[in-house]
Structures are given as structure tokens and as C-alpha cells.
Amino acid sequence: MEAVRLKLIQEQRISDYIYVLEVKTLTGSLNFYHGAAEQLRFKHQSFSLPIRFTAPYQEVGMYRIFIDTYFLTDEERLNVLNQLRTHDFQLECLSPLSFVLQPNTQKVLLFIEEIALLESLTVMEMLANLHIDMILLVTDELQITGKQINYKLWQDSMPTAISFQNKDVHFLLSWQKIGTHIFAAGAWPMVDRLKRIAEDVGFSDELFQFKGYGEMTPYVFCVRCYKLTKGNQNTQVQCEHCRTILDVSNQYSKRLGAYLGNIKAI
């Protein structure tokens, strides 16, 4: 298969470490409209860093690429930018985006934490390109349209972000109509909390997509009181709610996000 070679047209720094690149394809086309990559490869050098891309103008061979240079040294960062400005390049280790737009989606509630900013920017771009209504719900530290992110291309088309930390999320979700989907990108505790609220309100698995970051907290479902306690598979834990000693099986419920905890036989 022909290698996909790209050339930088325009760049913009939109936060301390994140850059958005407008690029044109010189040869070939990427396999996905929206996706991720792990490496920028130039003729003589490669850089590993988190990369996401969307194809707002795919028909004319234009892509928008987001790169996160947080893990690079200052010297490496400068080197990457210089290489981008002067050489064509390739994206390596491609994969599809974690979030997939389902048919007949009318609206997306996008919950974002800072750790997932790169992924979220790409999702926002994708939703905006497809003219899907979206509500951005962010943590207090992250204000997409505020000081931290300065992305002129978005100023007009992106909705204002709302902080969800002090909001009654249960109330907000319970007033949503059929056709609404939830995308949640952030650390596992935030994703887990939202997942429970969403399920309680009536969002099915199909309507709730997520990408969790960091360490995942394993939970155990107590067969006695039907509540969740922190704990891992094949261990023994005491239910935090009814104090029953549970033998935790390796049977995992995706719906509950927990392992099954059976009452310990004496």
C-alpha cells in the first residue's frame, strides 16, 4: 500500500503543549476520517507522541491533526516543529478514534477532564464537522473557551463549555431526550460516576461511550444488598454497605462495571 505523506500548511499552538496542524496529503489517504496515531515519522527521524486527527476537508485531501508535546523535552519540541515546517511526514501506528458516532444521533453531551483534552478536541471537531448538537461539560480546571485553550478556528462554531463539577448531573441527564448520547473522556473515577448516573437515568450501553484514563478502580457487586464496593476479582472483600464477606468471582458485568461478589460460605 502506498505510504500516506503529509505536508504542513498551517500550525497553531492552542495550549501549553497542544498544537493543531492543518495538513495536506501529498500521496494516499488515511484509513479513517477520525483517528489516532502514535508517531510522526520524517525521512530521517521519528517522534513518539499522542496524535489525533480528523478530516474536515477530506475530499480535498486536507486533515486537521492535534499533537500533544507534553512528554517531549523543550529541545525535542522545537525539533518536531522545525521538522514539520520544513519536511513532509507520515503518521504511524494508526487506529480509529475511541468514540464512534452512531446513526441517528441528535445530540451529544461531551464530558471532559483535562487528562483527555487531546481526544476531546478531536471529538469536538468531529461533531462540529458533522453538525451534531453538543453540550460541553468540563471540570473547573479546564475551560475550553477560556484562557487555557486559544483556538481561533473554533471561536465561532464551538459551544461554551459548562462546568459540571457543582451541577446536579443526575438532573441534567434525566431531562435529556431520545437521540441524545453521552461521550465521557477523563479519569476512571469520573467515567465510573457518570456511567452509574447515566444508567440510573435510563441511558443504555449503546448511548454511553467512554474513554477512561489512569488506573481503573475495580468494583464488586454484592449479591446480598446489590450495592458496589471497591475490590478486585478472585479476592475476598467486606461489603462497605451491608458488611457481608464476599468471595469475588472473575465474572465481570459490563453493565454494572463490577465483578460478582458471592456471599462467602462458612
Add this chain to the structure above:
Amino acid sequence: MTSGRLKVIVKDIKYESPSVKSFKLWSADDSLLPRFSGGSHITTYVMYNDRLIERHYSLINDSKADGYYQIAVQRSEQSRGGSVYWNDYMKEGDQLEISYPRSHFPLSFEAKHHMFFAAGIGITPFLAMMRELKKQGKSFELHYASPSREMCAFFADLITMYPRQVHFYFSSEKNRMSPKIMENQYIGTHVYFCGSAQMMKEYAAEARKYGYPAKNIHYEWFETQHTGPLNAFQVKLGRSGKILEVPENESLLNTLLACGVEIPYACKIGGCGSCQIDVVDGEVDHRDSFLNDEERVAKKVIIACVSRAQKGIVVLDL
């Protein structure tokens, strides 16, 4: 009595509309019949013109309390025997065999609000479902289309029992039920359809368009959905190497059963998946309404009661 069947006596035959009769079925040995869940149906077995007629009917009475079963049968001009027999010949005191209740159309336990759409005799499964939901204090509403007020079975009962939940649509009053009612409902709403195949297809397609997830859309077929020529074909039983001829106008399921191959089955209309068999080789002409498009591609299986060979021989994992 055939194993797995119940012997019952017909009692309390009642007109529910000029073309619909209800029948109470009590156990022939005076015991209480097993409980069932709302949306369940039974298969009835009656002899008519020297022919065994199997028909599926929804149970319409209180699923937890009564100890008897009640069904409602509309007399159809297009009857293939079942509805005519039940309406014209069945008498109080008659005995017959029925299956145990089966549920292919259960209420969702995840739903926050249930919306029922019934056309004509399609009201029947919802009668038991609504009783159940009312007892549990759950949220629901019924939209029920009928040719006219007079032809509307259970009209008086419904309006008395569920005055705030039921909405009628009478063609005679130029009031038509529309799938648009499903639009703009809150998350957690589940929709259920029962009526003609065309009505259910239309409502299911509209529900998807409005954004309902597949899990929130429920319906049950009472007739085979996909038709086509019933040509003869061959199957090979992969484990024994035996080759069977499925004659023209006969199903694979019946052929297997007649040859002594024991496989489970239930609805016989391609709706429940009970008679699904793994396919080792060959192309299947899928005519069921159980598998979705992805499953038809991903799984090598055949629903024996309705599906046939696309071409050549199909090798079964039997």
C-alpha cells in the same frame, strides 16, 4: 397428554367487540395454572377438519394472581382455520391442549417509561403488561388504533382502568395513530409495537430514526416475515454424514423432526431463535426475524423453522 403441554377447559366465552371473543382457560384437573409474565403467549392445539392447528395467543389476564389463562381471538376473514375455529366452534366446556407460557416479548426492566402501540387485535399482549406495570406503580402509556369505537376490543375496560394512560385512535373518526408520538420522548423510554407486520416494521424504522437504541425497541411477530419460494433443498448432517431432502413447501425443522433428529423449537415463525443450528458449510437464505444483519454475516447459523438453502447443500453441525 403430550409431554410439555397442559390440558385445559374453556370457560367464560365473552364478546370483547363484534369480531373479538375472549376465552378463559382453566386447568382440566382443577389445579392452578402456572404463573407467567406480562407479554407471554401460549400455543393452542386444536383439531379442525382433521388437521392439527397450532396458534399462538397472548395471555391477557393478571399474570400473577388468577390461576387461569385468558386469551382473545379476532375472527379473521383471511383465517387459515384457527380464528374461525375459536370464534365459531369453540364452546364453554370444550377441552384442548396448550403449551406452557413462553415469553419472547418481555417488559424491559431497565425502562423508565413504557410506550405501547397497538393496532387492532395487537392490543392483547399489552393488557397483561399494563396490569403488571400498574401494580408496580411504573410509568406507561398506551396508544391504540382501531377501525371504530364499536370495533375496539376492551374499550370500556381500558378507559376505566387506565383513564390517564390510554389514547385511542379511530379511523372512523379520521384520527390516525402516528409514529411521530415517539419523537422527543425522554431518555429511558422503551417502545413496544404489536399489530400488522407492516405497522411494526414502520414503527420500528421510525423509532430508529428518532434515535431509540435497538434495546429500547420491542415487538413480536406472530407470522413469518420473509417469504419466498419454498424450493426443495438438501442438508447434510455433518457428524453422521447423513443427507436429508427437505421437500418443497416443507421446513427444515419439520424435516429434521420427522427424521428423528431432536432439536428444540418454539415459535415456528422465525422469531425466537430456539431452533438455531450451527452451519458448517453452505449458503443460507435467512428468512427469520430473529438474527440481525450483523449476526447473519458474523454467525454461521440457520433458523431451521423458516430459513432455507441459498444454493447447493447446507452442512449442519448435527
